[in-house]
Amino acid sequence: MSSISLGDMAQSVYLRRQNTELKTEMSRLTSELSSGQVQDVIKHLGGDLNYLTDVERSLHLNSVFAASATEAVGFSGAMQASLEKVQHSISDLGGNILSLGANSGEYAASHLSEKGRNVIEGLVATLNTSVAGRALFSGSATDSAALASADDILADLRSALAGQTTLAGVEAVMDGWFGASGGFEAVGYTGGLSDMSAFHLGDGERIDLKIKGDDEVFRATLKSAAMAALSYDPALALSNGTRVEMLGRAGELSLGAVDSLTTARATLGYAEARIEEASVRLTAQNTSLEIARSELISADPYDTIVKLEETQFRLESLYTATVKLSQLSLVGFLR
Structure with a gap:
């Protein structure tokens, strides 16, 4: 019956433990060589993680601000494009009206009136634009449209204008409808009362x-287009003279609307410039923080290779010693 001495068992356990430790070390060094980062960060930094924690916190905040800046770029860009579209449409309508000659005839005038209705439909569609499921011009109510339909707006205006026969009367009613506490606030604007939440950039x-x-610039724009659209509305039964006056007044109002839109676009352009500056700054900060983090936890490739070769040699030596020890026997020892 064969037996194994206590010394042999202890030696076997020792060799297995050494084998496991060396394999673990090989795995760690191989991982560090491929990733370029140390696995045991605490040991690498001598237990002081304060600076690394601060850097990683700054990286997290930077990523949050960068995401907000990216969102702001998308929103402001879409807003600028919408304002440009609105300005172009009302400018085109006003230019056509003001270039209408005195002898152009009723057909040309009624055609421009119909164009005014088309402009309102386009304005409503543009101001109801949304980005990533959030309405652009609805203020805090980003889940709802900013304006009611063109049909609803014109229908309420038409009802309010019933019985008016002069330009002065028509304009007074329209001023009230688009003014504070008027029909526009009750029927036309369907967005939120407060502004959209701010974008945090740092x-x-x-x-x-x-x-x-519901900003004044859009009220003025809609008013000029509505004046044109309703000038030749058959339901109002206006005199030809009043129709012509309304259409001409719509052209004049469009000039002021275009100027207001220019100012609004310039203000938005300033905000876009600030957002772009913040985006550039955040990108630079992120790069600096990533470099700082890398320097803290990076593994020296040369040192890692040297240790890897040393560990590999030790593991091979252990295998050699294990093989030789396994070949020992009492008979061989006594020879």
């Missing part, structure tokens, strides 16, 4: 895109 830095569908 510690203490934020950008507000305070443009809503």
Whole structure:
């Protein structure tokens, strides 16, 4: 009956433990060589993780601000494109009206009136634009449209204008409808009362895109287009003279609307420039923080290769010793 001495068992356990430790070390060094980062960060930094924690916290905040800046770029860009579209449409309508000759005839005038209706439909569609499921011009109510349909707006205006026969009367009613507490606020604007939430671009830095569908610039634009659209509306039964006056007044109002839109676009352009500056700054900060983090936890490739070769040699030596020890026997020892 064969037996194994206590010394042999202890030696076997020792060799297995050494084998496991060396394989673990090989795996760690191989991982560090491929990733370029140390696995045991605490040991590498001598137990002081304060600076690394601060860097990683800054990286997290930077990523949050960068995401907000990216969102702000998308929103402000879409707003600028919408304002440009609105300005172009009302400018085109006003230019056509003001270039209408005195002898152009009723057909040409009624055609421009119909164009005014088309402009309102386009304005409503543009101001009801949304980005990533959020309405652009609805203020805080980003889940709802900014304006009611063109049909609803014109229907309420038509009802309010019933019985008016002069330009002065028509304009007074329209001023009231588009003014404070008027029909526009009750029927036309369907967005929120407060502004959209600000976009945070850094510690203490934020950008507000305070443009809503009930802003004065849009009221003035819609008013000029509505004046044109309703000038030849058969339901109002206006005299030909009043129709001509309304259409001409619509052309004049469009000039003021275009100027207001230019100012609004310039203000938005300033906000876009600030957002772009913040985006560039955040990108640079992220790069610096990534470099700082890498320097803290990076593994020296040369040192890692040397240790890897040394560990591999030790493991091979252990295998050689294990093989030789396994070949020992009492008979061989006594020879």
